[in-house]
Amino acid sequence: MVELLDQLEVLDPTAGEELQKHVEGLDKDEKFQHFATLYIRYLQIFRKVEESYDMIVHPQKRMDIRKALEAVMGRVLEVKCLLIELNKGVSFVNLDDILVDLKLAPDVLEVPVPKYFIE
16 A cells, blocks of 8 residues: 555646646657656556455445455556557557566556455
8 A cells, every 4th residue: 555655646636737847848759758667656556455355355345345346457458559649659668678677577557456356
């Protein structure tokens, strides 16, 4: 959850104009790098929230975590669409260089199916 809170600080809605100006000022490669890093972070957050949803027994907490999980899934899709736009419309996005920079294994990019889809 700490990573989710850190990400919320990065994407503070009140500072949306500042962030938008900063991102618009970047060239295409820097934008791609920025959004690719965000995509990988959101996938990590998605995995952790999905795992906590699966482990929680309390129905009220599960409902709240499910809302957070759906919000993270939506954001993952938004960032993925931005990456595809920056990649000239090609749906395959090569994130190998970013994974090396972040010192992560390629399995981080696998998107798990949420357990409540299976239930």
